[in-house]
Amino acid sequence: MHTNKLLITALCLGTSLAISQAQAEQSKPLKVCAAENEMPYSNKAGEGFENKLAELVGKALNRKVEYVTWTDPRYYIRDTLDKGLCDVAMGVDKGDPRVLTTQPYYRSxxxxxxxxxxxxxxxxxxxxxxxxxxxxxxxxxxxxxxxxxxxxxxxxxxxxxxxxxxxxxxxxxxxxxxxxxxxxxxxxxxxxxxxxxxxxxxxxxxxxxxxxxxxxxxxxxxxxxxxxxxxxYSTSMAVRKNDPTLLAQLNKVIEDNRDEITEVLEDEGIPLVDEPDAPETS
Missing domain, CATH: 3.40.190.10 (Periplasmic binding protein-like II)
Incomplete structure (x- = not known):
């Protein structure tokens, strides 16, 4: 009986710890690398379609989005994401070797x-x-x-x-x-x-x-x-190479919210094409 009580207590503590960790993660802002003025993708005022998609991701993860802006696209991965100033970059080519990329969220x-x-x-x-x-x-x-x-x-x-x-x-x-x-x-x-x-x-x-x-x-x-x-070309989101946990979370967000993502893109007027390896639908 004493052993069973200890086991139940350990399980409860383990569950409480997991819940606390999840709550702590949700309380942290999702820091998104975003262009300061690269419309129609994003700007400081949040008017780009990538801003809309970032907000959708933040809502799905129950995390407030904070933007870390850049001005020169040549170096923003090195100077923001790699340095840990932000957590995720929108609008990255699928398979970019500098980062871990999600499944594509659109192809155009x-x-x-x-x-x-x-x-x-x-x-x-x-x-x-x-x-x-x-x-x-x-x-x-x-x-x-x-x-x-x-x-x-x-x-x-x-x-x-x-x-x-x-x-x-x-x-x-x-x-x-x-x-x-x-x-x-x-x-x-x-x-x-x-x-x-x-x-x-x-x-x-x-x-x-x-x-x-x-x-x-x-x-x-x-x-x-x-x-x-x-x-x-196919477009993905990106995280640092040492952050597979966030990568998995983003992949789930993309999968679970594909209709909402497509709605944002279609409202923008973006021409969309199927992924080359996508299964045919009847």
Whole structure:
């Protein structure tokens, strides 16, 4: 009888300790690495769609969200997440080797943007409209720039590309191309076509007073040497490599709240595509 009482007491203590640990975890804020001004993803005012998703995650974990902001995307993993200043980063490429990444919470792609009134036949990078356009807006260092080279239009657009930011030496500095400005190039009629990352452009396409058309670029593009140029990418959340517990919690949040996450993304106007290994549904 005495042994049974000790066992019951030990079990109760163990349960109480587990509850106390869980409550302590919930009382800690969820610190999210977020851009200070990288709309439409996030900003200090919390107006980005990644801000909305971070708040959804915090609510699901019953933890208040606190943002740790960064200004230069080249170093934010090293300078915020790796240093323990924040716990989770939104909007990271699936499988990023610097971190542990969750299952993807969405997959999207690069898109062509044009004016509805122009009725351009834009299906892929072989479309005649791309050979005929006088101005095509792309962001340097992205797959569309690679494909502009592949179709022989890169040199034609070099001077125009510099106009979009004002020429600066790229040496040791981050040069930002404002997606909103590139979409305005189309709505104003200054350029005929833009090839941009869908999630970055969707909000501005939706808000344009000039009706615009958005066309998802197929994920079957190749360079002149035959190497594939990806157009569709999966996006995950990230934690430090030594935090598998939070990773598991985030994966559960994504799984349990997939409909709510998709609703935020669709409300933003982001074109979504299925994961390549997703099972077919009948």
């Amino acid at each position: 792609g690069y898109v062509f943007i044009s004016r509805e009134a122009d009725d351009l036949d834009l299906e892929n990078w072989d479309s005649a409209a791309l050979r005929q356009a006088k101005r095509i807006a792309v962001v340097p260092g992205t797959p569309p720039e690679v494909m502009m080279r592949a179709i022989g239009r890169y040199n034609d657009m070099f001077n125009y590309s510099q106009e979009l930011v004002g020429f600066k030496s790229r040496r040791n500095q981050y040069i930002k191309y404002e997606t909103s400005k590139l979409v305005t190039e189309i709505s104003s009629g200054h350029a005929e076509i833009a090839a941009l990352w869908g999630p970055a452009a969707a909000r501005y396409v939706k808000a344009s007073t000039t009706p615009l058309m958005i066309t998802l670029i197929p994920d079957d593009n190749v360079r002149a040497d035959g190497q594939k140029v990806g157009s569709h």
